[in-house]
Amino acid sequence: MASTVLRRLGLRYIKCRVSVFNVxxxxxxYTRNFVTTSRVLAGRLFTEKHEWIxxxxxxxxxxxxxxxxxxxGEVVYVQLPETGIDVEANGEAGCLESVKAASEIYSPVxxxxxxxxxxLANTPxxxxxxxxxxxxxxxxxLSQPDELKSLMDEDRYKKFTESQD
Amino acid sequence: MCHLKQIIxxxxxxxxxxxxPKSVLYSTKCREKEVIISxxxxxxxxxxxxxxxxxxxxxNNRNYLFMWRNTPAVVVGRHQNPWLECDVTxxxxxxVDLARRNxxxxxxxxxxxxxxxxxxxxxxxxNRKSNLELVVDALTSNWxxxxxxxxxxxxxLNGLYKISGTAAKLGGERSxxxxxxxxxxNKKKLHNLLQSPLIGVKTRAxxxxxxxxxxxxxxxxxxxxxxxxxxxxxxxxxxxxxxRKEFVNPTEDSYPGYNIILNELKTFKWIYAKTPNFKISRxxxxxxxxxxxxxxxxxxxxxxxxxxxxxxxxxxxxxxTNIVNRFKDVPYDTTELLPxxxxxxxxxNDAIYKWFLRCIKQTLNV
Numbered sequence: 001m002a003s004t005v006l007r008r009l010g011l012r013y014i015k016c017r018v019s020v021f022n023v024x025x026x027x028x029x030y031t032r033n034f035v036t037t038s039r040v041l042a043g044r045l046f047t048e049k050h051e052w053i054x055x056x057x058x059x060x061x062x063x064x065x066x067x068x069x070x071x072x073g074e075v076v077y078v079q080l081p082e083t084g085i086d087v088e089a090n091g092e093a094g095c096l097e098s099v100k101a102a103s104e105i106y107s108p109v110x111x112x113x114x115x116x117x118x119x120l121a122n123t124p125x126x127x128x129x130x131x132x133x134x135x136x137x138x139x140x141x142l143s144q145p146d147e148l149k150s151l152m153d154e155d156r157y158k159k160f161t162e163s164q165d
Numbered sequence: 166m167c168h169l170k171q172i173i174x175x176x177x178x179x180x181x182x183x184x185x186p187k188s189v190l191y192s193t194k195c196r197e198k199e200v201i202i203s204x205x206x207x208x209x210x211x212x213x214x215x216x217x218x219x220x221x222x223x224x225n226n227r228n229y230l231f232m233w234r235n236t237p238a239v240v241v242g243r244h245q246n247p248w249l250e251c252d253v254t255x256x257x258x259x260x261v262d263l264a265r266r267n268x269x270x271x272x273x274x275x276x277x278x279x280x281x282x283x284x285x286x287x288x289x290x291x292n293r294k295s296n297l298e299l300v301v302d303a304l305t306s307n308w309x310x311x312x313x314x315x316x317x318x319x320x321x322l323n324g325l326y327k328i329s330g331t332a333a334k335l336g337g338e339r340s341x342x343x344x345x346x347x348x349x350x351n352k353k354k355l356h357n358l359l360q361s362p363l364i365g366v367k368t369r370a371x372x373x374x375x376x377x378x379x380x381x382x383x384x385x386x387x388x389x390x391x392x393x394x395x396x397x398x399x400x401x402x403x404x405x406x407x408x409r410k411e412f413v414n415p416t417e418d419s420y421p422g423y424n425i426i427l428n429e430l431k432t433f434k435w436i437y438a439k440t441p442n443f444k445i446s447r448x449x450x451x452x453x454x455x456x457x458x459x460x461x462x463x464x465x466x467x468x469x470x471x472x473x474x475x476x477x478x479x480x481x482x483x484x485x486t487n488i489v490n491r492f493k494d495v496p497y498d499t500t501e502l503l504p505x506x507x508x509x510x511x512x513x514n515d516a517i518y519k520w521f522l523r524c525i526k527q528t529l530n531v
Binding site: 048049076077079090095097098099100101102103104106121122164 | 318332
């Protein structure tokens with residue numbers, strides 16, 4: 001009896017925390033709408049394979065860069081990893097299809113996938129229209145945050161893409 | 166004196182214009198080149214070797230051109246739905262292979278009248294247009310035919326008929342671009358097999374764009390697999406002194422790790438279960454004992470398995486849940502479904518029951 005009550009309480013406690021978390025993320029999203037594009041990019045780190053990651057509280061949001069979406073052309077299909085699976089830094093973590101080409105997505109860091117952007121299933125072209133905001137791909141709980149040190153900040157990435165053309 | 170100066174200037178100019186193309190040539194020359202032609206005529210073996218080369222070949226130093234042909238096969242793109250792209254039942258009945266490749270793009274039919282070309286290089290040097298141009302150049306310099314490259318990067322004959330379908334796979338550092346070339350493909354078989362009998366499918370899978378096609382032999386009977394591979398290899402190796410060209414048998418001994426790729430390509434998990442989840446919805450009506458009966462059925466396929474069957478029956482005077490429950494998690498595969506349907510058919514003789522079963526059968530097209 002007591003244990004059921006406790007379990008119920010525990011459940012409620014968890015639910016409570018989840019809802020608080022939701023509110024937090026939502027408010028974060030709202031504030032984001034007001035900042036300028038350069039501020040939006042400020043926290044982002046980039047890989048040489050043109051993925052970006054934005055980390056907050058140990059969880060990184062991952063997407064592909066403006067440069068990458070432009071090179072790919074219109075994305076028509078997005079295959080994302082399953083939530084809960086572990087991926088390694090530079091390991092395959094999905095695939096994008098555009099103009100008859102299947103392009104691998106690589107995870108910028110090691111960790112486990114906590115969430116995928118479900119909206120992309122029906123509207124894959126959000127990756128083209130809003131690569132840094134609505135077109136994010138997945139969220140990952142970092143297992144080795146030190147890996148972030150090897151990534152490029154926006155300035156370095158910009159120079160890197162210039163050297164690629 | 167002035168005259169002399171001018172001449173010197175002109176010489177300088179000439180020298181400059183000469184230097185530039187040389188340096189461009191040099192930069193492409195310094196990459197090694199190799200042509201590999203497979204002796205296998207099995208689609209799975211050739212796709213496995215292609216994937217092996219993509220993963221293991223020395224792409225940093227060498228460009229590869231891999232060519233092959235295979236016995237009849239339907240090959241779907243990486244994110245496609247085979248049930249929607251072809252008549253799976255006919256394909257299997259006619260002993261045609263059904264394969265899924267790693268690259269994007271649409272479904273193609275291969276037989277021995279089709280040449281497959283695959284250009285493997287680094288991601289940086291990936292250039293579909295130049296590969297297609299090379300092939301067009303090779304063909305038009307040997308035969309008097311009208312070939313061009315259209316906006317979708319297909320090679321078209323006489324400005325209208327597609328003779329080639331393109332697709333690509335891009336990794337972080339590696340890439341390949343492959344395409345078919347129709348020499349003398351059985352067009353009737355192609356049209357028959359690339360038609361899905363399924364009705365009422367809702368899917369997010371990438372769908373093929375049907376095109377008018379033509380065979381190269383329709384315009385020039387001299388063109389065949391042997392001379393085509395020959396002229397394309399020659400063009401590819403044109404500026405290469407070593408001229409590496411090999412005819413190979415794909416085996417584990419020559420390509421360590423090849424068997425793992427081959428076995429994976431043949432699994433239900435890769436060919437069928439990779440299909441993006443989809444639903445098939447159908448409505449049926451019938452008159453039994455002068456009463457109109459109406460049903461709507463929606464079957465959901467997830468990872469190649471029947472995940473859920475929803476239905477309505479009007480008038481609702483019979484419990485049919487027993488039928489639908491029997492299909493839960495059964496692979497969407499005729500050989501698995503037919504025995505279940507047979508068993509169910511013998512369980513009840515009621516006319517509505519038997520009709521509903523037929524409706525399920527028709528919805529799944531088994």
